[in-house]
Amino acid sequence: xxxxxxxxxxxxxxxxxxxxxxxxxxxxxxxxxxxxxxxxxxxxxxxxxxxxxxxxxxxxxxxxxxxxxxxxxxxxxxxxxxxxxxxxxxxxxxxxxxxxxxxxxxxxxxxxxxxxxxxxxxxxxxxxxxxxxxxxxxxxxxxxxxxxxxxxxxxxxxxxxxxxxxxxxxxxxxxxxxxxxxxxxxxxxxxxxxxxxxxxxxxxxxxxxxxxxxxxxxxxxxxxxxxxxxxxxxxxxxxxxxxxxxxxxxxxxxxxxxxxxxxxxxxxxxxxxxxxxxxxxxxxxxxxxxxxxxxxxxxxxxxxxxxxxxxxxxxxxxxxxxxxxxxxxxxxxxxxxxxxxxxxxxxxxxxxxxxxxxxxxxxxxxxxxxxxxxxxxxxxxxxxxxxxxxxxxxxxxxxxxxxxxxxxxxxxxxxxxxxxxxxxxxxxxxxxxxxxxxxxxxxxxxxxxxxxxxxxxxxxxxxxxxxxxx
Numbered sequence: 001x002x003x004x005x006x007x008x009x010x011x012x013x014x015x016x017x018x019x020x021x022x023x024x025x026x027x028x029x030x031x032x033x034x035x036x037x038x039x040x041x042x043x044x045x046x047x048x049x050x051x052x053x054x055x056x057x058x059x060x061x062x063x064x065x066x067x068x069x070x071x072x073x074x075x076x077x078x079x080x081x082x083x084x085x086x087x088x089x090x091x092x093x094x095x096x097x098x099x100x101x102x103x104x105x106x107x108x109x110x111x112x113x114x115x116x117x118x119x120x121x122x123x124x125x126x127x128x129x130x131x132x133x134x135x136x137x138x139x140x141x142x143x144x145x146x147x148x149x150x151x152x153x154x155x156x157x158x159x160x161x162x163x164x165x166x167x168x169x170x171x172x173x174x175x176x177x178x179x180x181x182x183x184x185x186x187x188x189x190x191x192x193x194x195x196x197x198x199x200x201x202x203x204x205x206x207x208x209x210x211x212x213x214x215x216x217x218x219x220x221x222x223x224x225x226x227x228x229x230x231x232x233x234x235x236x237x238x239x240x241x242x243x244x245x246x247x248x249x250x251x252x253x254x255x256x257x258x259x260x261x262x263x264x265x266x267x268x269x270x271x272x273x274x275x276x277x278x279x280x281x282x283x284x285x286x287x288x289x290x291x292x293x294x295x296x297x298x299x300x301x302x303x304x305x306x307x308x309x310x311x312x313x314x315x316x317x318x319x320x321x322x323x324x325x326x327x328x329x330x331x332x333x334x335x336x337x338x339x340x341x342x343x344x345x346x347x348x349x350x351x352x353x354x355x356x357x358x359x360x361x362x363x364x365x366x367x368x369x370x371x372x373x374x375x376x377x378x379x380x381x382x383x384x385x386x387x388x389x390x391x392x393x394x395x396x397x398x399x400x401x402x403x404x405x406x407x408x409x410x411x412x413x414x415x416x417x418x419x420x421x422x423x424x425x426x427x428x429x430x431x432x433x434x435x436x437x438x439x440x441x442x443x444x445x446x447x448x449x450x451x452x453x454x455x456x457x458x459x460x461x462x463x464x465x466x467x468x469x470x
Contacts, residue, residue, distance in 0.1 A: 007278055010034040010054060012061030012083075020062050020259070025271035027309065028283065044070060048077050058278060060084045062259040065139060068094040069367060072360045084274065085258045088357040089236045093257045095139040095366065096171055098358075102256070105462065106233040106437075109226070109252045111173040111244070117369040122170035126158045132175040133158060137167045139366050151175060168371035177247045181254055182219055184227035185262060186239045187273050190347035191227060192288040193266060194219040195297065196245075216297030221332040226251055228345065237277070237350050238270045265310040277349050287312050290341040315339035354441050355455045362459075402429050408464055414453045422446050436461045 009026070013019055013035060023033055034054045038047050051059065059081055063071045068090065075087050092099045103110045111134070116122030135158060137148035148167075152158040162170060178199075185193040195216045223243050230253060231239040240260035244252045262270075269286045276285040289312050296304065328335045336344075402424075409420045423446055427435060435442045440458050443449050 005280070006031055007057035007082075008034070008055050009278070010036050010051065010056035010059050012059045012063070013037040014064065014067060015039050017064055020262075021060060021267060021271065024308070025264075025267045026275060027268070027271070029275055038067065038071075040067075044074060048074060051078055051081060056081060058082045058084060060274065062093065063087075063090055064259070065094045069360055069364055082352055084237055086235070086352060088353065089234050089239075090258055091358040091363070092234065093259050096136050096255070097138040097169060097365070098363070099253070099256055100171075101363065102234070103253055105465070106230075108230055108233070109250065110254075111176050111252055113174075114170075114172045116170040117168075117365060119170070119371075122162075123159055126162075126170070126172070127155045129155065129158075129172070131155070131158075134173045134175050135161055135167070136171050136173070137165070138169060138171040166371060169365070169369075176244055176252060179245045179247055182223050182243045182245060183260075184219070184224060184241045184243065185260065185266060186227060186231045186236070186241075187266075187270055187286075187288070188237065188277075188347040188350065189228050189231045189239075190288065190345050191224050191290070192269060193262075193293045193296075194224065194227075195293065197242075214297075216293045220245070220251075223251055224345070226253070230256055235350060235353060237274060263304050263307070265304070265307050268309050273347065285347060287314050287342075288347070289315075290338060290345055315342075354444075354451055355458060357458065359455075400429075400433050404464070405429065405432055408460055409457075412453065412456045412460055414456065415449070419446055419448055 008031070009029065011019075011021055011023075011033060015037060026033060034056055036047065036050050036054065036056065036059070057080075059078075062085070068087075071083075072087055075081070075083055092102050097115055100110060100113045100115065102108075114125055114129075115138075116125060132151055132153045135150045135152055150161055152161060158172070161167075180196045180198040182194060182196055184191055195214050196219070198213050198215070223245065226243060227239075227241040230241050234256070236258060239258060240256065240262075241253060242255040244254050246252065269288055272284070272286040275283045292312065296310075299307075328337055331341065405424075406420065409415050409423065423432065423443065426446065427442075436457070440454055440461070443454060443457060444451070
């Protein structure tokens with residue numbers, strides 16, 4: 001394979017943070033892969049200088065919540081470096097609040113959620129709310145394992161919890177009775193592993209660290225379809241979703257992020273996928289057949305933790321096809337040959353966005369509105385806050401007319417009448433809404449529309465949707 005056009009890769013590491021990737025996950029990459037470690041405190045300038053000195057084109061690695069905003073700044077200082085996953089894709093890594101905002105924007109089903117930075121208004125809500133509720137610590141360095149998730153059965157219990165724990169913001173969700181939750185891991189929007197997590201008898205937390213159990217069989221189609229939709233909305237190279245399977249038959253997103261526990265062989269698949277993508281297809285893309293997890297899940301987890309570089313061959317008709325072609329399984333409303341489901345769930349390449357979807361100037365509420373002294377009875381109301389809208393998991397459908405689109409585009413400086421006319425000439429109204437939602441950089445195909453204008457378009461579209469659901 002020719003090395004001429006391969007980007008220079010680097011692993012992004014941080015002191016005291018477990019490493020998701022190492023060189024063995026990128027077995028076969030022909031060039032040296034650099035490593036750059038961030039040392040916390042005032043290390044930003046040195047880190048940026050090292051990345052530039054090593055001429056790194058692509059930095060690969062997850063960023064913990066406590067360093068997220070710093071790396072937002074670092075990424076702006078390194079505009080020609082691609083971060084994998086992007087900082088926008090990692091937006092949900094930072095906090096549960098960010099997961100909620102991401103879900104609200106893309107109309108993804110979640111439990112009804114309420115978020116308050118104003119302590120007085122938050123406590124007023126707790127006093128009049130219906131219970132039980134789920135209280136979560138939204139933000140923190142060790143927000144894993146269910147240890148910061150609480151079920152409260154009364155306003156007194158909720159207020160006492162927030163007084164003692166000082167969780168900020170106040171983050172409260174409706175309690176959803178669940179059969180179980182399902183973790184789905186995806187690479188290039190293709191499910192590569194999925195398993196049920198069931199609570200112990202008489203309990204409601206499903207985390208294995210809290211006594212929950214795991215099984216891999218018969219993950220429903222609607223769960224995989226939802227996970228794919230969420231991964232596409234995040235534009236994620238790799239991704240994990242936790243989906244609640246409610247006793248009411250509905251599915252809802254609980255968590256989603258690029259930072260998740262994964263067996264080494266799954267990290268190998270991610271490495272192979274990234275090498276395929278970054279080499280422009282010169283290196284081999286991994287083949288991960290649908291429901292591989294059902295068979296691998298039969299192996300003891302202590303062995304799975306040591307298994308590396310697992311490979312599957314693609315199905316090809318052969319003399320044995322007379323036997324294998326008869327093997328079907330019910331999935332959704334129909335029966336399918338298992339190998340045909342790979343076409344329904346393809347592993348796709350990811351095109352990085354050329355704009356910031358979640359700029360910190362607008363979305364970093366945690367730092368803009370820190371916790372006040374809650375012992376004081378004179379807590380001031382937070383002024384000029386872009387307060388979230390609490391709503392049910394089935395958000396109202398937003399109807400968009402041509403007049404709405406004309407008004408939206410007309411409000412954006414840099415978009416004159418001629419450019420707006422060209423937009424409507426090139427795209428139908430439905431296509432315009434689709435591009436606004438999932439592919440706004442498509443408007444760059446209109447002569448004279450640049451990246452700065454795209455950012456204005458995205459900001460205006462987000463505001464338009466928020467205004468419609470209020």
